[in-house]
């Protein structure tokens with residue numbers, strides 16, 4: 306059956322593309338010290354609101370107004386972000402992953418980066434099922 310064969314080829318191509326999109330490989334690069342950092346602005350309504358504004362100004366054009374993702378830019382409401390620690394998310398925002406199209410936001414004041422983390426955390430309550438996201442690949 307010819308169509309069956311091409312169906313599999315298409316499926317393989319699509320799944321390869323999905324995998325290349327955002328595979329979370331950055332998590333393995335986060336140094337242990339950064340992974341364990343805690344957010345000084347966590348769980349605070351003001352910092353979540355400030356983080357939401359910063360997100361709209363800096364991040365929404367790629368990740369969508371409600372962090373739902375856009376095209377090849379990943380959604381930021383995901384199992385991966387529920388597993389990630391605040392420190393891991395903060396590390397990625399600071400350093401970016403330019404090779405994969407995620408800019409560095411090291412130019413933003415540290416306080417603003419933590420406020421963004423607080424906002425993202427409000428969308429992604431931490432999952433306690435997995436201790437270290439970096440080991441979850």
Ligand code: HEC
Nearest residue numbers: 326327328329363364367378379385402405406407408410
């Ligand atoms: C120019 C487009 C662009 C902008 C602007 C951008 N990002 Fe990203 N972001 C990406 C891409 C592309 C990836 C996927 C990187 C990868 O595969 O590792 C990504 C990945 C991420 C991830 C990891 C998601 C995952 O599932 O692995 C987080 C968290 C994130 N971005 C947060 C932010 C925040 C916060 C901002 C604003 C301060 C921002 N991004 C701005 C393009 C962008």
